[in-house]
Amino acid sequence: MKVWGMLLGGFPRSRRLRHVLRDVERGTAPYYVAEAEVDRFASQVIGAQLAAGFPVVVDGMADWHDIFRPFVDAWRNVTVDGLLRYFDNNFFYRIPVFTDEPDARSFVLSRRVYRFRDAADPAGVKVVMPGPVTFAYMSKNLSGLSTEELAERIAFLLREEARKALDAGASLIQVDEPFLADIDATPDHARLAVDLVNSIVDGFGDRAVLSLYYGVPEPGVYEVLLDVKARYLMLDVADAPARASSLLKDKGAGGHVLALGVVDARRIIDDDESRIIELVKGVAGGSEELVLTTSTWMDLIPYRYALRKTIILGRIVESVASSLGADVWSIWG
Amino acid sequence: MAYSVPRKFPTTVVGSYPKIPPAMDLIKKRRAGEISEEEFRKLIKxxxxxxxxDQIEAxxxxxxxxxxxxxxxxxxxxxxVEGYRPGDWVRIFDNVYFRKPVIVGDLKWVRQMIVEDWVYATSISQGRPVKGIITGPYTMMEWSFDLRYGRREELIIELARIIRREVEELVKAGARYIQVDEPALSTRPWREEAxxxxxALEVIFKGLGDVKRIVHICYGRLEKIIPYILEYPVDQFDLExxxxxFRLLPYLKEYGYDKELGFGVVDVHTLQVETVEEIKGYIDKLMKMDFIPPEKVxxxxxxxxxxxxxxxxxxxxxxxxxxxxxxREEW
Structure with missing residues (x-):
């Protein structure tokens, strides 16, 4: 058995980056100052992940205001409107507004891979995109398409994003569908998501992650999701450990490699290592491969705690591997 | 000066009002240490x-x-509250942040927090009752970081004890309407959260005497939590x-709602002012559903x-x- 760790997604901005972005927005600093600071910041974040022993890293996406915004900015026929609460967080995203069938003006992810792959070496680079169902259902749809048609069109564009990112050298493609862990998600939503995610990762499912966070999916939703052709299935375990554990014991992983979000990315208190080991043993003891990750993106806690949680995750990977008699996998490929 | 609150459809507010100058400046000066808490209390009057x-005139x-x-x-x-320290910056949206407070020690009530403002407002209310309004333990817990307690069950009860103490101070001062604000509850609409x-509400409200106990909950999926909150030890739910x-109303009827209802009839997120006719229409809509008398609205x-x-x-x-x-004339 091998166990490895990775961060799930974005990192909170450092004080310096916050100030630089503010200055650029106010027009008191040129945009390239922000670009340079994002590069510097990404190098720090990548360095922390390498130090924690992760074989695949993210750049922290610190310049993304929310998960949808870079795609909204890169696509035609979609803009942003007012703010809406992002799931159960005290954080608000700007609602994407689709006014017609979206089309790509440029690509978001491949550019990032080219930009950060050298800093990540020898680790692989993971890119993260919003899932088409989450994107479509959390947007305002004035496109004339049905929500399902809009989600299909978004999936088509995301597939292009994924292909170009792989061409640029990405090691993993992660599709985030937090909407499916929400209490309002239904098996129909899950079926649509499975069909669309399968279309996105067709041909490279072995390098794909479907991630679900801010809750534990309802059993009926989860059952459908087991048909997804992504090798890795990520669940937020820290948010409701008992529910997650019960779900996994009842339904299993359907042949997927589990990526368990064991480190709570929304709280700053140190995670209890022994409780995590106990939980992991209960749900993934016999697997051949296991990924441990953060429960969600870390952009909702302060920067210094995100760094601390990164190191904690690295330590937990070691402890879990040791308790399971497994190897720690830290070199990609 | 005595004031008679109407028996049917009394009007009220949820609590906050636009900051009137120099309130915001005073808050900043107090935080920066440019004025003391005592000076702040005097000037905020x-x-x-x-x-x-404004409320009286309205x-x-x-x-x-x-x-x-x-x-x-x-x-x-x-x-x-003792046990908290100011937090680091956490993002709310875009590049906008707030300092999310951190619980680092045992929480302890150390002094009155809102009583003085309540007493002053009451002294100039021309006899109208003034609500004592305090942020609830669930929202305090969810919108703070915790480095001390770890177990949410323990933390929420500690927060409830502190709120209880402040509520006791309010009641001692004469408050008869106590409202606990819980906007965070509807964001996690599961039974275990409710x-x-x-x-925690048992701790806050138990044995308070002749006091109207109110919980304000807003936004999010209120219909999901309604079945879990009906047994709360409160007299009134104040709802957005x-x-x-008004999509919540059929659910309230379905679940046999029998408490008082704080009936939110104007949207606080739009500059458009609802007309009297529109608001009257909302009241009529509620009354025609025939599950709550006007005395409870x-x-x-x-x-x-x-x-x-x-x-x-x-x-x-x-x-x-x-x-x-x-x-009131019609119903």
Whole structure:
């Protein structure tokens, strides 16, 4: 058995980056100052992940205001409107507004891979995109398409994003569908998501992650999701450990490699290592491969705690591997 | 001066009101240490007086102090409870942040936090009751970081004990309407979350005597939590309804709702002022559903009015008061 760790997604901005972005927005600093600071910041974040022993890293996406915004900015026929609460967080995203069938003006992810792959070496680079169902259902749809048609069109564009990112050298493609862990998600939503995610990762499912966070999916939703052709299935375990554990014991992983979000990315208190080991043993003891990750993106806690949680995750990977008699996998490929 | 609160459709507010100058400056100066807490208390009276005057002029029956002292519903209390320290910056949206407070030690009530403002507002309310309004333990817990307790069940009860102490101070001072604000509850609409708050509310409200016990909940998926909160030890749920197009009402009827209802009839997120006719129409809609008598309906805005321009906030209050007056004659 091998166990490895990775961060799930974005990192909170450092004080310096916050100030630089503010200055650029106010027009008191040129945009390239922000670009340079994002590069510097990404190098720090990548360095922390390498130090924690992760074989695949993210750049922290610190310049993304929310998960949808870079795609909204890169696509035609979609803009942003007012703010809406992002799931159960005290954080608000700007609602994407689709006014017609979206089309790509440029690509978001491949550019990032080219930009950060050298800093990540020898680790692989993971890119993260919003899932088409989450994107479509959390947007305002004035496109004339049905929500399902809009989600299909978004999936088509995301597939292009994924292909170009792989061409640029990405090691993993992660599709985030937090909407499916929400209490309002239904098996129909899950079926649509499975069909669309399968279309996105067709041909490279072995390098794909479907991630679900801010809750534990309802059993009926989860059952459908087991048909997804992504090798890795990520669940937020820290948010409701008992529910997650019960779900996994009842339904299993359907042949997927589990990526368990064991480190709570929304709280700053140190995670209890022994409780995590106990939980992991209960749900993934016999697997051949296991990924441990953060429960969600870390952009909702302060920067210094995100760094601390990164190191904690690295330590937990070691402890879990040791308790399971497994190897720690830290070199990609 | 005695004031008679109408038996049917009394009007009220959720609490916060647009900051009236120099309230915001005073808050900043106090935090920066440029003025003391005592000076702050003295100087904040003028904005409170203005907020109270606006409510009286608009015709509100049960008013608030306008929460002129509070820059934020969590930070204000965190700054005054022992065991908290100011937090690091956490993003709210885009590149905008707030300092999310951190619990680092045993939580302890050390002094009155809102009583003085309540006493002052009451002294100038021309006899109208003034609500004592405090942020609830679930919201304090969810919108703070915790480095001390770890177990949420323990933390929420500790917070509830502190709130209980402040509520006791309010009641001692004469408050008869106590409102606990819980906007965070509807963001996690699961049974176990609702039960956490139920236990905490028992701590806050048990044996308080002749006091109207109110919980304000807003936004999110209220219909999901309704079945879990009906047994809360409160007299009234104050609910946001207009913003969600009153979709909650059939659920309330279905679940046999029998408490008083704080009936949110104006949207605090739009500058458009609902007309008297529109608001009267919402009241009629509720009455025609025939599950709650007019004596149990408190007409008010969806939520605090703080984000609106003052003139819009006042116009909304005025129209809802007028709509309630007309409705009283009809129902």
């Amino acid at each position: 003028e904005p409170i007086r203005e907020a109270v005057r 015709g509100i029956d049960i008013i608030s102090d306008g929460e002129q002292s509070r820059e934020d519903m969590v930070v204000y209390f965190a700054e005054r 039960e956490l708050l139920k236990d 309804l207009k913003n969600s197009n 408190y007409v008010d805005p969806d939520c605090g009015l703080k984000r609106l321009p003052r003139e819009v906030a006042k116009a909304k209050m005025k129209n809802l008061a007028e709509a309630a007056r007309i409705a």
